[in-house]
Amino acid sequence: MLTKLTMDILLVENVVAGYQSSNVLQGVSISLSEGEIISVVGRNGVGKTTLVRTIMGLLPVRSGRIEFAGKQITSKAADHRARQGIGYVPQDRGIFPDLTVEENLRMGRFIGTKRNSLDFESVFNNFPFLKERLHQRGGTLSGGQQEMLAIARALINQPKLLLLDEPSDGVQPSIVEEIGQFLLQLKATGEVTVLLVEQNFDLLQTVSDRAYAMEKGMVADQLSVDDLNNDEILAAHIAM
């Protein structure tokens, strides 16, 4: 294992983090190679969302380190990390309710190092409904539409890494499937690495290359594609 064929885009080492009085993450280590879709599974409350928020920089790292694209980002602020190329879709989607759909999309342009002209064309190809709703307020979209808008916003300026926190939460099954197909297309381009927190079996099995199973704030197990496709093994890590 001395030489790696692909570069680690994200490296999380023994990270301890959490909220005011208690640590939720008790020394988490994960690594993501370029172009992969890696999932994080586990029961409610094991620290999956905390892990994503810590990687994004919204929670401080108490010990351990985080490296992104070969650079140490452990103590960098969230806005710095975003400008380095980390796109983030929170569990509640984080759509600005009083900005229009177009303005929400424009807010994605500070993610990533390049200041490209925004690629609305490919956004409309992937999510055609957004074109008709450009001038509607974000808050008037349905949950599934907001999820797709949040994903499109995070990707509009080509980040290197996408953090997706439970995209299936509160979204109807047909749209979950659509999101799964979109993520597969995204993987095929090989340009974006995805860290996916998810509980939905279908979505996990459709897109994941491998997964980390968390328990009590630590990584308890690593799951291969075969493990993921075995409903019993997957259920043992997610359900009660």
Next chain:
Amino acid sequence: MEIDALALSLTYQFGTNAAFLFLSALGLIVILGMMNIINLAHGELMMMGAYAATIANNQFGLPFPLAVIVSFFAVAIFGAILELLIVRRFYGRELSALVVTWGISLILGQGTFLVFGPFMPAIKIPGGSYSYGGFSFSEYWLVLIGISISLVIGLYWLYRYTSYGLQARATMQNAEIAKALGVPTNRVYTLTFSLGAGLAGLSGALLAPTSTIAPFMGQQFVAPAFITVVVGGATNVISGAVGSSVLLSAIKTPIGMAYGAFLGTVALLVAALVIIRIMPDGISATLQKIMDRRRARHTL
């Protein structure tokens, strides 16, 4: 002929009342409307603008328009310092911010009194006046109406079409998400507070020739400022403030002309109460609901 003059005078009064409400509210539109800080030092920021203009005009001999621009920058810089040192510790803590800005207001008022004494020499109202059919119209107020309209357009452009404007609106709606999308939110907060303070200073300078320049002159603007911003609502602060200045002036002006200024002000207060009762989130929230409904009908 007399009807003509009366109509003209009514229109002029309506314009000056609306411009007065809008200018009083100008800085507060940004600081209360956008940032949700109950800024009780609003009147003192306006007072500082009036003092800066008076000093620049009287002591340094700057022409009045230039003195107004100087006031904007002076109070904006003061606002930035205030934000960095004090105000930023109180975001999201509305009542603490209220007490702190009240303290700032006392210090600024008393401090000005200690340094400059109870009065400053007045600034002469620039320009002359016209008279028509027994009514007189001040040139300066006509200019203020024009400036108010330009400020509305300028602010609308700033918040709608510039990168800063988009970042600021996003930050005020959800600072954490804005930060996670790469916006330097601390800088946006400082800039926005500074702009709000600068605008309060600008309107203080613009209204200085129409009022007595004294340490506690700011108090007279505080009530109309808060009424205008609250009646306008936070959903879209600029259209809200325009809507409420126009509506309140439309009620105050005819009643004031018929029954005197005092009853005109009473009518304004009653109207504000009624509007807030009917539209608890302000005029702009109601406007937005209507727009959303129309848009939804179009896309269906």
